[in-house]
Amino acid sequence: MDQILELRHIHYAYHNMEGETPALIDISFSMNKGEFVAIVGPSGCGKSTLLSIISGLIEPEKGLIKINGKYLRESTTNIGYMLQHDQLFEWRTIYNNVILGLEVQHMLSARSKEKAHELLDTYGLKQFENAKPSELSGGMRQRAALVRTLILEPDILLLDEPFSALDYQTRLNVGDDIGQIIRKEKKTAILVTHDLSEAISLADRVIILTSRPATILQTLPLKFDLEQDTPLNRRDAPEFKTYFNLIWKELNTNE
Template sequence: MPAAAAKLRLAETVKEADLVIDGVTMRFETREGAVTAVDDMSFSVERGEFVSIIGPSGCGKSTVFNILGGLVRGYEGKVNVGGDLISGPHPSIGMVFQEESTFPWRTVLDNVAFPLEVKGVRKAERHEKARHFIDMVGLNGFEQRYPAELSGGMRQRVAIARTLVFEPKILLMDEPFAALDEQTRLLLGDKVLKIQEELKQTTLLITHNITEAVQLSDRVIIMTFRPGKVKRIVDIRLPRPRTGDVVGSEAFGRHVAEIWNDLREEASRGMAESEAGARRRKA
């Protein structure tokens, strides 16, 4: 879907969308002057939808993530969450970051229960709720283990359960599987899909992995190289659940190839600009 068509769709679906980013531009001041990280970006994520954002390195994906999570201010445009115009963190949003962020001195149970502890929930109640989400991410039996006793994929599942425990309506994830091997990524992706379908959560994933984006998403937003804009939105017309047969199908491969063609064009442009900049600095 071209960017112009995406804006038209945005205008038509705002009323039913959980998440709307409308004409957002973000500039940062550097020693070399102002840098536009994101330029006039607009899209919406409908209730219960799973959308991925993919783009070349340095295109502003994480900037978009931080804006939506209310961690960055000073941008132009509007961000609407569940009908509310936001200017900071919103209680409907849960965030999972790229860096695994468990507390090494806490057990799995106490890691997951931590947000409820901060809210003052009684110990018995918060542990009961934490156990529910530990089971949901497939870590039943590991409640009393410490992060050092777990694999990287298991620690990331603890981080996901800790975000889910306060039951956010919208889940934002910034490359949460980036440090994992391909097999673990696929298996954890399956787990995330099952959780998303069970909880009916609206989910936005930032990723650089095309296979992951196609495996998980209803739509994939492709960003241009800096300044980041919506280059195209691809509808992933594949049946759910995304079983091994679906992931190995010809249709899945066509989606991967389609997105790669756009991504390669933008990544090549970014590489050419970086090389030109390096030559200028040497001159």
């Protein structure tokens, strides 16, 4: 498989009037195209900061990032970002929310408009195209937010606790739904989550971070013997409990 992302010896610290607080120390990993990686670690360890560095929103103090073989500053690779909240605008319909990014990037065309309709149809939102966000359930809003991200054809998807605002049952269903969509679209994805079950059910491997300043404690590949490898089916698989206990032990031994 082709390597799409490489982080090498990333360091980052927060600065304020009281001094410097190290957040990330010597973070190195790479990803291949189509791979799904989950990042877990103690609360406040710097997981979201790491996503901000990968997206280019903040710069590391040391280290390098390459995307598709080019340094981040030189790369034209499109990176999609899904946050905890769907950020849908109430004054726009679901369809108009989906095409907002295309408008901002001056990419709106007859073909991209058609694709927006196709994606909404494919993922069960066609009948809600003209609805306002408040008329949709939390799960449907997150699905719309994902369609808004996919319409820009990102090479890498960054998911920062995208299901945390949902109730538990909805979270399970939406996690399964969006996980399968990402697989179907063959997207490269990084999920930051504090939910170990979510990480195990969705990812190809889990990167475990220590408490702040965060370093990589362990990387755990996930293998399931399933005819249909879906997030919900993984939760019922015998391997699930084994992986959960391994990650739980690592996190609690190294607090």
